[in-house]
Amino acid sequence: MGKYFGTDGFRGEANVNLTVEHAFKVGRFLGWYFGQEHKAQIVIGKDTRRSSYMFEYSLVAGLTASGADVYLLHVTTTPSVSYVVRTENFDCGIMISASHNPFYDNGIKIINGNGQKMEASVEEQIEAYIDGKVPELPLAKREDIGRTVDFSAGRNRYIGYLISIPTRAFKNKRVGLDCSNGSASAIAKSVFDALGAKTYVIHNDPDGTNINTNCGSTHIEELKNFVRENHLDVGFAYDGDADRCIAVDENGDEVNGDLIMYVCGKYMQEQGKLNNNTIVTTIMSNLGLYKACEREGIAYEKTAVGDKYVCENMMANGHSIGGEQSGHIIFSKHATTGDGILTSLKLMEVIIEKKQPLSVLTKEVKIYPQVLKNVRVYDKKEARENAEVVKAIAEVEKVLSDDGRILVRESGTEPVIRVMVEAASNEICEENVDKVIAVMRSENLIVQ
Structure with a gap:
């Protein structure tokens, strides 16, 4: 984890800890880095946050000052930037978004030429440049100064690609979409309409400040009610940049990434x-998913939390599907990043081909209750490796046996230990989470 770049780019509150100066320097570095042997060509997309325009202009200024030509997709999804980069041979792509965060946050996600998240080694060099630890970069002069190009055609090609993926039309299927007042607003309805669905949309009217506000994949209560009240066959909720999808079955029940x-x-x-x-999967997937996979003879692998790590594992080993409970799902045949709209299309394919409603397709999986508590500690490593804490974790593992599990891990961004237990009941989860936390407290590891 870098100083500025985490597992999902450089993220912070706009004009507080993510500023236009940061964006300008990111642009300056990328334009120089990819332009050392040829004129760099870099594509940019953004979500619907008010500050996205500000960061777009600042990135463009930095990129063109370093000599890069910049292609603007305008409001679009993160996976569309990934698609355009790898199919149109751009040097890299940039997505301006803070995903599911509130509107006043924003972020800069950098996508490499393969359509995947940029390598940490490059992000480290950008950080060094931002902090003035490397010499100032040369400015382009005269005809070498870069330019901007309207590239909305790239987004349209991505829409056409999505429409080409399903094996059957969605004729007469009543589908609800929650576009989170974000990037999906520019794409999702047109895709489902083109495939013949009867499409019903909510939260599809972004105003710059309403992205993710009580809507989308992290707030799906309204979509649940919308599906029930309108007797829809299925519903899909996306996050701000549409790389996540959470579904709702015909009864209005949530179908998360694991399902x-x-x-x-x-x-x-x-x-x-x-x-x-x-x-x-990641280590946060539910025990119920693993037990269902074992019953069906499906193997699984676990990575660290973050779709970046899921993608790395899939690409290294040739796996075809992976993702997170939160709804980041990657289908490696079609994409190199989580794609919420693609995920909803693939789920529709199963519903149509199997001729079964989503509630039937998911009923085989028993989702175990899960309790997760965050504990602020003085030292994460010390708390995680404390002998008494390790002993308490082992005792819980023994008690739960095959009917549950405990996961204790360090937060990647704050001085917090996360203690999670899955078991047959909430009571068992609470009891065992509290048991480990009590030991941490008795060892004076917790900030009072």
């Missing part, structure tokens, strides 16, 4: 398209 991976993974297995017969 989506199970439904799609099992269908792919039946079709002989589940590479290595394996699903890639």
